[in-house]
Amino acid sequence: MSLRDALRIPAREITDEAVYRDRRRLVAGLVAAPALALSGCADAEPPPAPAAVRVDPARMRSGFTTAETRTTYQDITHYNNFYEFGTGKADPSKAARTLRTTPWTVAVGGECAKPGRIALDDLIRGPTPEERVYRLRCVEGWSMVIPWLGVPLASVLKRFEPTSKAKFVAFTTLADRKQMPGLGYPALDWPYREGLRMDEAMHPLTLLATGIYGKPLLQQNGAPLRLVVPWKYGFKSIKSIVRIDFVEKRPFTSWNDYASNEYGFFSNVNPAVDHPRWSQKTERRIAGTTTRLFADRIATRPFNGYGDQVASLYAGMDLRKWF
Template sequence: MSLRDALNIPASQITDEAVYADRRRLLAAFAAMPTLALSGCSDAAPPPPPSKTIVTPAQASSGFRTTEELTRFEDATSYNNFYEFGSGKADPSQAKKTLRTKPWTVLVGGECAKPGRLSLDDLLKGFKPEERIYRLRCVEGWSMVIPWLGVPLGPVLKRFEPTSKAKYVAFVTLGDPVQMPGIRYPILDWPYREGLRIDEAMHPLAFLATGLYGKALPQQNGAPLRLLVPWKYGFKGIKSIVRIEFVEKMPETAWHASQPSEYGFFSNVNPNVDHPRWSQKTERRIAGTASKLFAERIPTKLFNGYPQVASLYAGMDLRKWF
């Protein structure tokens, strides 16, 4: 399957133009939906403003490739965190394929000039699919290196013309217990929610993934649309996105709401800040050998080895704003 095929959705599945253009109905839909809860890190004061440092295209693109051995496709699609389909690592891949990904729409609104409910095809219209090889690390201490398909997040968000009040971007996963049987269990406060500061969302490394290894995303990997923020822990990579909202205050996130002392809003990979229940100094790479799932432990790198993002956190205490 080509990169373009991975994003190709028939015109018959695109949201009707009248619905998209009807601003009154759109605003009414937002009014009828529950408001995203807002909170900071452990009730602390807002963090300092981000640095104005500009990342050059060359610096950014250097983060899209690596000489590290890729994780096998079989492992990347069978060892997953996606609690909507089960809490065990093998549960998501073994779950029945109940998620209906066509048609799929994403509601975008909040502090922006051009809100809309768009089909996936319309959301990504005009953006050339790219392949980027990212290292992603899970907070429990394992990591993968995967070639992802998708588009940069920032240019997609700019289409909606966020206003000066848009300080953060909030994301919401589909919350249908029929399609996602794991939601029937109160592991988290469903639906799953995540968020980024606006400058993080606009960074060239932030990515909307629609596929991996040249194929469309499988259900267990977050079909049909997920977030990738490679310098953060894997739980920031919210899957099966149905809603994006520009907000003025730091949005509450699913894991922070569940365990605020363990899962901060920023969630940057930082070997110098241990999780309360385990060390973050090393990780187990899930890499290419067929004989065993995990390779030897390797040192964890600050920002997961992406120094291009360090300027985003200049002046911040990364122990306080974890």
């Protein structure tokens, strides 16, 4: 299945965007996340991952969508953080047009039995593309509701047969000064890098996205392939991925290295732990507009509202480590 085929949804299954944003699905609501304990030293190394706790499949599937108003395609594609194309929110939608997204290959290596460089079409071959309507919460205090199209990350990673030494998964973004003018500024240590613990990477909510609103990702949104981890702050969802590595030790991640006191490795959404320079208790939702005007502030939920699906991954951890 080619990337084009993976993104092709039968016309009968595509809802007009205006209708799409206004409809309300009768789905099981997310229940409140458990209370979050705050104790211990925030700088200590995290304990080993707790034993997996089985989450009821129906409860897990309830996290795949939300009845909240979708952010418009216009706003999703014109209000972006992608520093490789500038630090302003409108910069990527203009500057990212220089990014060539085809052909595209991804190198997979590290602690796995079947490493190699693979074309994107082959990387996502197999699993049926799924629509996932997820909340996206930026660490800056704004949020969106985005209908992604993609494949579960776990279904892709399993094909490379990670070994027992693979405790984390590291991701790397393309870094090409000819295509990415923002690399000329030392905003971060390029290339942009991110990482997940293995159980986070294999979690059913974690998605490799190839589209939005049934359309292929635009460059400013991380084309042609980006990560989506909906219970973490948005900077964890790395864009324009060119490398995936299975590693034994916690990998380097760009924002955590840049300012570890402000951006933690885990970076799970936690309204009880403020960023050192602003509160995380509330957020401004970009939704239902065509002018990118923020709605009134709304309360931020633990794990971005996905605690029912993911809180068990962090049982016993000091939740201040998120920052």
